[in-house]
Structures are given as structure tokens and as C-alpha cells.
Amino acid sequence: MKDHLRIGILGLGVVGSGTIQVLAAQRAKIKEQTGMNVSIVKALIRPAEDKKQFADEHGIELTSELADIVEDATLDVVIELIGKVHPAKEFIAQALKNGKHVVTANKDLIAQHGVELVEIAKENNVSLFYEASVAGGIPILRTLTTNYLADEITNIRGIVNGTTNYMLTKMLENGTSYEEALAQAQALGFAESDPTNDVDGIDAAYKMVILTQFAYGMDVALSDLEIQGIRGLSDKDVLQAQKFGYEIKLIGESVKADETISVSVGPALVPKTHPLASIKNEFNGVFINSTGIDQSMFYGPGAGSLPTATSVISDVAAIAKNISLGIDAPQFNEYRRPLQLTAPEANYAKYYFAVTTSADFTADALTALLANEKVQINELAQEIGETNRFMVITESINRLQLAAVEAAIAKQGTLERRMRVMEA
Amino acid sequence: MKDHLRIGILGLGVVGSGTIQVLAAQRAKIKEQTGMNVSIVKALIRPAEDKKQFADEHGIELTSELADIVEDATLDVVIELIGKVHPAKEFIAQALKNGKHVVTANKDLIAQHGVELVEIAKENNVSLFYEASVAGGIPILRTLTTNYLADEITNIRGIVNGTTNYMLTKMLENGTSYEEALAQAQALGFAESDPTNDVDGIDAAYKMVILTQFAYGMDVALSDLEIQGIRGLSDKDVLQAQKFGYEIKLIGESVKADETISVSVGPALVPKTHPLASIKNEFNGVFINSTGIDQSMFYGPGAGSLPTATSVISDVAAIAKNISLGIDAPQFNEYRRPLQLTAPEANYAKYYFAVTTSADFTADALTALLANEKVQINELAQEIGETNRFMVITESINRLQLAAVEAAIAKQGTLERRMRVMEA
Ligand SMILES: NC(=O)c1ccc[n+]([C@@H]2O[C@H](COP(=O)([O-])OP(=O)(O)OC[C@H]3O[C@@H](n4cnc5c(N)ncnc54)[C@H](OP(=O)(O)O)[C@@H]3O)[C@@H](O)[C@H]2O)c1
Ligand SMILES: NC(=O)c1ccc[n+]([C@@H]2O[C@H](COP(=O)([O-])OP(=O)(O)OC[C@H]3O[C@@H](n4cnc5c(N)ncnc54)[C@H](OP(=O)(O)O)[C@@H]3O)[C@@H](O)[C@H]2O)c1
Numbered sequence: 113m114k115d116h117l118r119i120g121i122l123g124l125g126v127v128g129s130g131t132i133q134v135l136a137a138q139r140a141k142i143k144e145q146t147g148m149n150v151s152i153v154k155a156l157i158r159p160a161e162d163k164k165q166f167a168d169e170h171g172i173e174l175t176s177e178l179a180d181i182v183e184d185a186t187l188d189v190v191i192e193l194i195g196k197v198h199p200a201k202e203f204i205a206q207a208l209k210n211g212k213h214v215v216t217a218n219k220d221l222i223a224q225h226g227v228e229l230v231e232i233a234k235e236n237n238v239s240l241f242y243e244a245s246v247a248g249g250i251p252i253l254r255t256l257t258t259n260y261l262a263d264e265i266t267n268i269r270g271i272v273n274g275t276t277n278y279m280l281t282k283m284l285e286n287g288t289s290y291e292e293a294l295a296q297a298q299a300l301g302f303a304e305s306d307p308t309n310d311v312d313g314i315d316a317a318y319k320m321v322i323l324t325q326f327a328y329g330m331d332v333a334l335s336d337l338e339i340q341g342i343r344g345l346s347d348k349d350v351l352q353a354q355k356f357g358y359e360i361k362l363i364g365e366s367v368k369a370d371e372t373i374s375v376s377v378g379p380a381l382v383p384k385t386h387p388l389a390s391i392k393n394e395f396n397g398v399f400i401n402s403t404g405i406d407q408s409m410f411y412g413p414g415a416g417s418l419p420t421a422t423s424v425i426s427d428v429a430a431i432a433k434n435i436s437l438g439i440d441a442p443q444f445n446e447y448r449r450p451l452q453l454t455a456p457e458a459n460y461a462k463y464y465f466a467v468t469t470s471a472d473f474t475a476d477a478l479t480a481l482l483a484n485e486k487v488q489i490n491e492l493a494q495e496i497g498e499t500n501r502f503m504v505i506t507e508s509i510n511r512l513q514l515a516a517v518e519a520a521i522a523k524q525g526t527l528e529r530r531m532r533v534m535e536a
Numbered sequence: 537m538k539d540h541l542r543i544g545i546l547g548l549g550v551v552g553s554g555t556i557q558v559l560a561a562q563r564a565k566i567k568e569q570t571g572m573n574v575s576i577v578k579a580l581i582r583p584a585e586d587k588k589q590f591a592d593e594h595g596i597e598l599t600s601e602l603a604d605i606v607e608d609a610t611l612d613v614v615i616e617l618i619g620k621v622h623p624a625k626e627f628i629a630q631a632l633k634n635g636k637h638v639v640t641a642n643k644d645l646i647a648q649h650g651v652e653l654v655e656i657a658k659e660n661n662v663s664l665f666y667e668a669s670v671a672g673g674i675p676i677l678r679t680l681t682t683n684y685l686a687d688e689i690t691n692i693r694g695i696v697n698g699t700t701n702y703m704l705t706k707m708l709e710n711g712t713s714y715e716e717a718l719a720q721a722q723a724l725g726f727a728e729s730d731p732t733n734d735v736d737g738i739d740a741a742y743k744m745v746i747l748t749q750f751a752y753g754m755d756v757a758l759s760d761l762e763i764q765g766i767r768g769l770s771d772k773d774v775l776q777a778q779k780f781g782y783e784i785k786l787i788g789e790s791v792k793a794d795e796t797i798s799v800s801v802g803p804a805l806v807p808k809t810h811p812l813a814s815i816k817n818e819f820n821g822v823f824i825n826s827t828g829i830d831q832s833m834f835y836g837p838g839a840g841s842l843p844t845a846t847s848v849i850s851d852v853a854a855i856a857k858n859i860s861l862g863i864d865a866p867q868f869n870e871y872r873r874p875l876q877l878t879a880p881e882a883n884y885a886k887y888y889f890a891v892t893t894s895a896d897f898t899a900d901a902l903t904a905l906l907a908n909e910k911v912q913i914n915e916l917a918q919e920i921g922e923t924n925r926f927m928v929i930t931e932s933i934n935r936l937q938l939a940a941v942e943a944a945i946a947k948q949g950t951l952e953r954r955m956r957v958m959e960a
Contacts (some may be wrong), residue, residue: 141871144871146685255678259846262562404673408834411832421828437861440861
């Protein structure tokens with residue numbers, strides 16, 4: 113019986129070095145629980161990186177040649193933690209083709225090329241696991257495949273980007289401006305020096321692609337999502353949302369209606385009483401509506417060295433367990449349904465609009481303008497100045513009505529911000 | 537290859553009938569995901585119960601004879617949902633001995649006799665699963681065995697009783713009195729006509745026994761726990777806690793320090809900013825501190841027909857999957873450590889005391905009384921009347937100091953309430 117799992121790791125950055133540490137701390141427990149000795153024996157680093165002392169401490173051989181790892185017949189598992197799409201994709205594909213199970217935390221890659229990589233994994237009878245790719249330390253993906261197997265999810269919503277949630281928390285609680293909040297997030301190491309993927313909602317979109325796959329078995333492409341970021345969000349809107357009884361959060365939402373789904377990412381107004389409103393600072397949360405469990409939420413750190421590494425090692429432990437039980441390599445999620453996107457006319461939501469107009473345009477005129485599109489306003493606030501700024505919340509409307517409202521508004525003023533409004 | 541799982545169910549009450557419904561709704565998905573046709577074919581009911589129509593609709597044979605189920609060689613699984621310890625324990629033991637896997641939601645039984653039943657399950661090479669026994673619809677137990685396998689839990693705290701959380705929410709938000717809140721919970725069907733197990737913390741204690749087993753591998757007996765309920769909680773304390781910046785919640789806590797653990801249940805002061813404070817009404821939440829993931833929380837319905845039934849059916853699906861993968865029946869949780877309880881002198885917490893004294897006893901005198909036991913007061917409020925009522929929060933003290941303080945207070949007045957204070 114095989115009782116030793118030998119691993120090569122690609123990348124010794126934030127998560128890579130955390131992974132070495134978590135395994136060192138948990139090796140005995142993993143052995144006890146899975147019957148397998150698990151060791152990371154080789155690591156791929158950049159030629160210029162100085163990791164010798166760290167590697168020696170942990171008994172790891174260093175290399176800068178991929179072949180030293182993916183062509184080493186004594187290795188059973190490759191952990192990919194170099195990030196980005198290329199060359200991570202090619203590295204993973206090679207590892208899979210050489211019969212190695214792969215664990216990765218790479219959401220960019222899995223969201224865009226996961227289907228293709230899973231196919232390669234299947235062909236080679238190995239597993240490809242990626243628990244850490246969504247919401248870092250939160251055990252959400254595997255849970256969706258086990259405890260939600262006997263449930264039907266109708267809506268899965270997440271605060272899945274820590275950087276933007278940190279920024280929005282500061283804007284709300286301290287009245288910090290968008291620019292200041294971003295600078296703070298960068299200073300604390302949450303936001304990269306180029307924060308595009310975070311603030312423009314791309315990072316959250318990657319995660320929603322993966323969550324959608326697990327929740328509904330449907331493969332959406334990034335281009336199927338409506339994606340808005342929080343770039344340049346005005347503190348006026350944060351404040352006004354609060355007066356209306358809401359907090360603004362960057363929400364990824366994947367909703368099912370009549371066997372069709374719609375997936376979006378954008379700043380949204382979350383009722384203060386909703387559990388997602390309690391997710392503060394850099395934390396993440398995933399909230400699920402389903403026909404059985406009804407309402408549930410998973411809360412935890414969306415990133416960070418040790419939390420993310422713990423998810424990586426939980427995947428490794430799952431592989432160890434499968435091998436010691438003699439199970440043929442399973443894939444992470446075998447649930448598959450043909451993709452059907454919700455038609456615009458069936459896609460309903462309430463919206464918040466911030467509109468600036470000339471000073472002579474009145475609240476009554478705005479109300480009439482929307483009424484003309486058969487859209488009622490539920491809440492209205494107005495800031496009077498050299499120009500008028502209206503902030504309204506509409507009743508629930510579909511995407512065709514939304515487009516008509518936006519076109520009508522554009523003729524009378526400037527649409528500064530449009531956000532979804534979550535129901536309580 | 538076996539591809540049909542035949543099930544007998546004991547009890548068609550709230551959860552039992554929900555279980556039939558959830559399986560009916562999810563049968564196709566379960567078949568797809570596990571490769572097994574799963575059907576509930578027989579149900580044990582009371583002779584007097586009229587379930588004929590419901591049973592006919594679902595193609596279920598009714599019986600009032602246990603032997604019809606546990607001795608039916610064509611059944612693979614027995615689901616026990618009659619509740620209470622006896623005769624559920626004997627029924628389950630018989631089913632296990634007859635080679636049937638068992639799924640149950642029975643926390644009373646598992647907390648008190650789980651170890652013994654797991655032994656019987658092992659001897660007979662069948663599984664005993666009980667996801668629904670803790671926090672109803674929240675997928676917490678299985679997650680502890682997978683995603684926390686590679687982590688070290690240091691503290692697991694739960695709001696695991698919906699009735700008392702509902703009552704405390706009403707007392708806090710609406711100023712409802714304890715008696716009124718209990719009457720409301722009973723009217724809504726959360727609390728039984730005899731609410732003893734809920735309000736005295738017994739139900740929460742059962743769940744903490746099970747959570748402790750999963751978190752630390754240690755088997756605690758109910759008698760190892762310190763258990764306090766919320767019976768007769770004064771709205772004065774709810775209000776004062778709020779002024780100090782806390783909400784009162786019935787918290788089950790299982791803490792590890794230096795390989796020893798201490799487990800307790802009682803009303804506790806939870807900082808308003810703590811995620812557990814956001815668990816309202818009848819919802820449950822389990823908050824985990826660990827060395828890897830750091831902080832995480834699971835939120836959802838602690839009870840209810842469909843949520844609880846969904847957990848029951850997720851256990852059934854796990855059994856179906858194990859059988860179709862040809863895995864020898866695993867037990868739910870194989871983590872085992874010898875029990876070591878934390879010594880009183882190493883068991884630290886902050887405490888809230890409500891003390892009534894004669895009108896001539898001053899705040900200074902109380903401060904001096906505690907100082908005499910080398911205990912400092914961090915917060916103090918006083919209500920002056922015919923008698924004085926002092927409400928204080930101490931610094932962190934151990935159980936020996938706690939006993940000394942309580943003895944000293946008893947000489948000068950009446951200790952009306954003592955509660956733990958959670959750190960932020
Ligand atoms: N950090 C988190 O909290 C977190 C959370 C969830 C998921 N993730 C994911 O985890 C992965 C790793 O993130 P990270 O934060 O650990 O990134 P990181 O700190 O930048 O680590 C990546 C490491 O890999 C090295 N590397 C890149 N390309 C390489 C190559 N071709 N050969 C050898 N080494 C190479 C990098 O070196 P250079 O710097 O020289 O390129 C760097 O040392 C990413 O997919 C990320 O999205 C991270
Ligand atoms: N309800 C929840 O939300 C919830 C949540 C989590 C866990 N649970 C657990 O789930 C279990 C079932 O709870 P429940 O709420 O479904 O209780 P319930 O509604 O009282 O259902 C139990 C049913 O079993 C019947 N029964 C009892 N003893 C029997 C016997 N010897 N033979 C045949 N039938 C018998 C009862 O009939 P009689 O009424 O005539 O005795 C009743 O119809 C309990 O262990 C409970 O702790 C419940």
C-alpha cells in the first residue's frame with residue numbers, strides 16, 4: 113500500500129511559503145487522518161530568489177527548472193502557486209499529463225481555463241482541486257459538493273474580494289474618500305500596486321464564475337457576466353445609501369430562475385439587517401439561498417498566507433485520503449448542466465440611480481420621466497446646488513426597462529452611478 | 537454493482553416528513569452525483585398516526601413494528617427521527633447490528649451515547665452519520681472533518697439553540713421581558729411546551745459535546761461542562777450589557793489551551809462588533825478560531841423541517857457515494873485524542889456580575905471587595921433604589937479567583953447573575 117505522498121510546489125511566494133508552514137504544522141494530524149505521510153520535497157523558484165535557508169529548514173530541494181518537478185516520476189502531486197494565467201496553465205497541464213494530481217489557488221486560471229484543465233485531469237485519471245481559489249480560507253467549494261448535494265441553490269451571493277470590502281468599510285465607517293481608502297488598502301498590503309482587478313470587479317468575477325459552476329453545474333464565461341467595479345465610488349452615494357437603510361458592498365451574485373441563471377458583479381445596496389452587511393473590512397462572506405437549507409452564510413478570511421494555505425493543504429489531504437482509500441481520482445465537482453442565461457426581460461432587480469441634472473430639473477420631472485417608462489420610484493433624495501443630484505431607488509424592473517430608464521435619464525442629465533438593490 | 541439504496545425511516549414527525557419531501561425533490565440530482573437510486577420505502581409510525589395519504593403519495597409502506605424495518609434484509613439504511621434517548625438508542629443499535637447504515641438528527645442521544653453507538657457501527661462495518669444533530673441545516677460537522685483536517689482549532693463558539701436566540705433578540709430589540717419572549721417563541725413553535733432543555737442550556741450543551749468531539753477529537757461528558765441557562769434573565773442585564781457595548785447571547789464555547797480543553801454553555805456578553813452578535817432571531821451560528829484559517833463562521837437555520845431534513849439527506853447521499861465508490865464504511869469523525877480538561881487555575885475569562893446589596897453598600901466598597909481578591913473592575917454601573925444593584929465587568933480571571941469573588945460577594949449581597957464576557 114502506498115503510504116507516502118510526495119509533492120512538488122511551484123512558487124514560494126505568500127501562499128507558497130504559507131503552504132510549507134501549514135503542512136509542517138499539520139503533517140502528524142494528516143498522517144493520522146489519512147494514513148499517508150505527506151511531504152513537499154521540491155520547489156520551483158525564480159533563479160534570483162534566495163530561499164535556501166527556508167528550504168533547508170523544511171528539507172526541500174530548490175530548482176528553477178520546471179522539468180525537475182513535472183518530470184520527476186517520484187512525485188504524486190504538484191501544487192501551483194505562481195499565479196496568473198501563463199505559464200501557470202502550461203505548467204499545470206504538463207503536470208496533469210504526467211499523471212500528477214494538481215492543487216492550485218489560481219482563480220484567474222480556473223475561471224478562464226478550468227473546463228479545459230479538468231478535461232486534461234480526467235483524461236489522465238488525476239484530480240485537480242482548487243478550494244483556495246474562492247474566498248481564500250473559507251471552506252466553500254467542497255461544502256457545495258457535499259452538504260448542498262441534496263439541496264437546490266437559487267441564489268449565491270458573495271463578498272469575495274477583500275480589498276474592496278476593506279475600502280467600502282472604511283468609506284462607510286470613517287467617511288474616508290475612495291482615493292484615501294484605496295491608499296490605505298495598498299499600504300496594508302491588501303491591494304496590489306495595480307489594483308485594477310480588485311476595484312473593477314474582475315477578481316470577484318473570477319470567483320463568481322467558479323461559484324456558479326459549483327452551485328448550478330453551469331460553465332459561464334467572464335463575458336456572460338455583467339461586471340461593474342467600485343472605481344471612483346462617491347462618498348455621497350455611500351452616505352445616501354446609508355440614509356435609505358443600506359450599506360454598499362461589492363456583491364457577486366449568481367441567481368437561478370426557471371433553470372436559467374444570471375451572474376453579475378457590482379457595488380450593491382445591502383439592507384443593514386442582512387447578514388452580508390455584517391461582513392467588515394478585508395473579510396469575505398458567501399450567502400446562499402436554497403430550497404432546503406433556505407438561508408446560510410460562510411464567513412472568513414478571503415486571503416492571507418496561512419488561511420489560503422490551509423485550504424491548499426485541505427485539498428492535499430483530500431487527495432491523500434482518496435489514494436489511501438483506493439478511490440479512482442475524482443474531480444472536484446462533477447455537477448454539470450447546460451448553460452442557460454436568463455433573458456433580459458426575465459431578469460428583475462431593484463436599482464439605485466444617482467443622476468445629476470441642471471438646477472431647473474425637478475424631482476417631479478424625474479418621477480414623470482421614469483413613470484413614462486412605467487417605472488415607479490420607491491425612494492427619492494435630492495441634493496440641490498448649482499446642479500441637482502437625485503438619488504432614487506426604483507421598484508423591481510427587468511433589464512429592458514433598465515435600458516429604457518437609462519436612455520431616458522441620459523437625455524436629461526448624467527447618470528453618475530447605477531447599482532442593484534438587494535431585497536431584505 | 538449495487539445501484540439502489542433502500543431506506544427505512546423511524547418517525548414521520550417534523551423532520552421525518554421533511555426528509556421524505558427533500559429526497560423526493562433531490563432524488564434525480566443524488567442519482568446523478570452518486571450513481572445510486574435512493575428511496576425511502578418503509579416508515580415506522582405510531583399505531584394511531586394517520587399518515588396513509590402522505591405515505592401513498594411517496595410510495596412508502598407504513599408499519600408500527602420496528603422489526604419490519606430493522607430486520608428487513610433488503611434495507612441498507614435506517615434514518616432515525618423519533619427523537620429522545622429511549623427507545624431511539626435501542627432502535628439504532630439494532631439497526632447497526634443488523635448491518636444497516638444509520639443517519640440520525642438526535643443530538644440528545646449522540647451527545648450522551650454517541651461513543652457507544654459508534655463502536656457498534658464500527659463492529660458491524662456500517663456508518664453512523666448525524667450532520668443534522670448540530671445546528672440543523674448548517675453544514676458544520678462534515679466541514680470540520682474535511683476543511684479543518686489541516687487546521688488546528690483553538691476555540692469553537694456557537695449560538696446553537698434557536699429558541700433562546702430568538703428570545704434574546706426580542707428582549708434586546710423590543711425590550712420584551714423574558715416571560716413574554718418565551719411565550720412568543722412558544723407561539724411560533726420554536727420552543728416546546730416544556731422549554732427546559734432550551735432555556736436551561738441543555739440542548740446547547742448536547743451540541744457542544746458533539747462539536748467538541750469534532751473540533752478536538754475529545755469525548756466530553758455533559759458533566760464535564762459548565763452549563764448555565766437564560767431562565768429568568770433580567771431585561772436590566774440585557775440593557776446594561778448593551779450600554780457596555782455588548783449583546784447577550786446564549787453561547788456554547790469549547791476552548792483549547794495547551795492541549796487541554798474547557799467547555800461551557802451560558803449567556804455571555806458578545807461585543808456588538810463580533811460576527812456572532814449579528815446572528816439574530818432563531819438563526820444559529822458557529823464561530824471558529826484556528827491557527828490556519830484564523831477566524832471563520834457558519835451561519836444558517838438551526839432547526840426547521842426542510843433545513844434539518846436537507847442535512848439528513850446529505851448524510852444519506854454521503855453513504856450512497858461511499859457505497860458506489862466501494863469504500864469500506866467510514867465513521868463520521870475518526871479524530872481521537874485523550875480528554876484533558878483545563879485546570880481551574882488555567883481557565884481564564886472576563887466576567888459580568890449583577891449584584892444587589894443594601895442601599896448603604898457603595899461602589900467603592902464593591903471595588904474594594906474585589907480588589908481584596910486581587911480582581912480589578914473594568915466597567916461599573918449602578919442602579920440606586922431601596923437596594924443597590926451593581927453591574928460590573930471584571931478583568932480576565934481564573935476559576936479560583938471567580939469562586940473567591942463569588943464567595944466574597946455572597947457575604948455582602950445577592951449575586952443575581954454572572955456571565956462570561958467575550959473578547960472582541
Ligand atoms: N495571497 C493571497 O492571499 C491569495 C489568496 C487566494 C488565492 N491566491 C492565489 O494564490 C496564488 C499565489 O499568490 P501569492 O499571493 O502567493 O503570490 P506571490 O506572493 O506573488 O507568489 C508567487 C511566487 O511565484 C513566483 N513565480 C512566478 N512565476 C514563476 C515562475 N515561472 N517560476 C518560478 N517562480 C515563479 C513569484 O516570483 P516573482 O515575484 O519573481 O514573479 C512569486 O515568488 C495566485 O494564483 C493567487 O491568485 C492568493
Ligand atoms: N425539529 C427540528 O427542527 C429539529 C432540528 C434538529 C434536530 N432535530 C431532531 O430530530 C429528531 C426528530 O425531531 P422532530 O422535530 O421531527 O420531532 P417530532 O415532530 O416530535 O417527530 C417525532 C415523531 O416520531 C414519533 N415517534 C416517537 N417515538 C416513536 C416510536 N417509538 N415509534 C414510532 N413513532 C415514534 C412521534 O410520535 P409521537 O408524537 O406520538 O411521540 C413523532 O411523530 C429529534 O431527535 C430532534 O432532536 C429536530
